Amino acid sequence: MIRLISLLLALSSPAFAAEPPTLSGRASVIDGDTIDLHGTRIRLHGIDAPESGQRCQDAKSKSWRCGQKAAWALDHAIDRQRVTCRITDKDRYDRLIGTCSVGDTNLNGWMVQNGWAVAYRKYSNDYTAHERYAQNAELGLWQGSFVRPDKWRNGARLEAHTPVRATPQSGNCNIKGNISSKGARIYHMPGTKWYSRTKISERYGEHWFCSEADARNAGWRRAR
Numbered sequence: 001m002i003r004l005i006s007l008l009l010a011l012s013s014p015a016f017a018a019e020p021p022t023l024s025g026r027a028s029v030i031d032g033d034t035i036d037l038h039g040t041r042i043r044l045h046g047i048d049a050p051e052s053g054q055r056c057q058d059a060k061s062k063s064w065r066c067g068q069k070a071a072w073a074l075d076h077a078i079d080r081q082r083v084t085c086r087i088t089d090k091d092r093y094d095r096l097i098g099t100c101s102v103g104d105t106n107l108n109g110w111m112v113q114n115g116w117a118v119a120y121r122k123y124s125n126d127y128t129a130h131e132r133y134a135q136n137a138e139l140g141l142w143q144g145s146f147v148r149p150d151k152w153r154n155g156a157r158l159e160a161h162t163p164v165r166a167t168p169q170s171g172n173c174n175i176k177g178n179i180s181s182k183g184a185r186i187y188h189m190p191g192t193k194w195y196s197r198t199k200i201s202e203r204y205g206e207h208w209f210c211s212e213a214d215a216r217n218a219g220w221r222r223a224r
Contacts, residue, residue: 023098024084032070032117034095035083041095042085044108046124048149049074049117056146057158057219059138059183061205066141070116073140077110078102115140118148135221138184145185145219158218175209176200177220186223187215194223 028036032049035042049070050056056066085098100107111117112127115134118141119127135142147156176188176198187209188195200206209215212222 021087022084023087023096024082026080027078027083027100029071029075029078032067032074032111035074035078035085035100037083037085042087042098042100043091043095044111044117045088045097045099046120046126047108047112047117048120049111050141050146050149051152054147054149054152055158056141056144058144059179059185061144066146070111070140073114073116074107074111077105077107083107113139115142120150122150138221142219142221143183148217151217173208173210175212175215177207177209177215177218179206185218185220187212187220188223192223 023037023040023042025037030036030041031052033044033047035044050067052067052071054065054067055063058064079102081102083100083102085096085100087096087098089097091097109127109130112119112130113133115137119125119131121128134140145158147158174190176195178186178188178198178200180186188198189212200208207218209218209220215222
């Protein structure tokens with residue numbers, strides 16, 4: 001408790017910007033973006049992992065416990081090693097916000113780059129490149145469909161983000177969501193190379209989208 005009070009005082013100190021305080025030790029994983037160090041909760045800066053009860057879909061539309069798997073991935077990355085966290089802020093719940101590492105591995109970036117969390121752009125753009133890498137490689141969450149964690153916390157569920165129209169509902173809903181032979185979910189914009197040759201079959205889980213945002217939120221990526 002004394003250590004926590006000292007950290008909170010340090011966060012309000014003028015010297016904080018020059019030398020952010022740190023915490024280190026053996027960590028317990030709470031979920032995919034939160035750990036516990038010495039009884040103090042630390043939220044990983046700039047990332048957002050699926051909630052513990054959140055479910056996603058894989059490339060074959062099979063439901064899986066992505067929130068649980070994200071927590072397991074973080075625990076595996078730590079592997080009982082000493083964790084060091086550079087504390088950068090505190091949130092509205094008085095949890096500390098930090099960038100945490102094991103040796104030379106930045107755990108925040110590792111979670112996003114391996115697809116177990118997304119870049120939390122509301123607060124930081126530090127991990128947007130890591131997210132693009134995971135999305136292009138179809139790692140973790142990006143292997144299929146998911147609702148971004150912040151939207152999930154606000155009540156959105158995967159079904160609400162996955163249109164199931166077999167034909168365009170209107171002239172504006174003409175983006176083709178195709179599933180490749182390898183199970184990759186790819187959307188094609190009108191006028192692009194493979195658009196005219198791409199056929200959409202609802203039977204196999206393919207969809208029409210009204211906007212690129214709809215397609216991306218449903219876990220599909222743009223054709224290269």
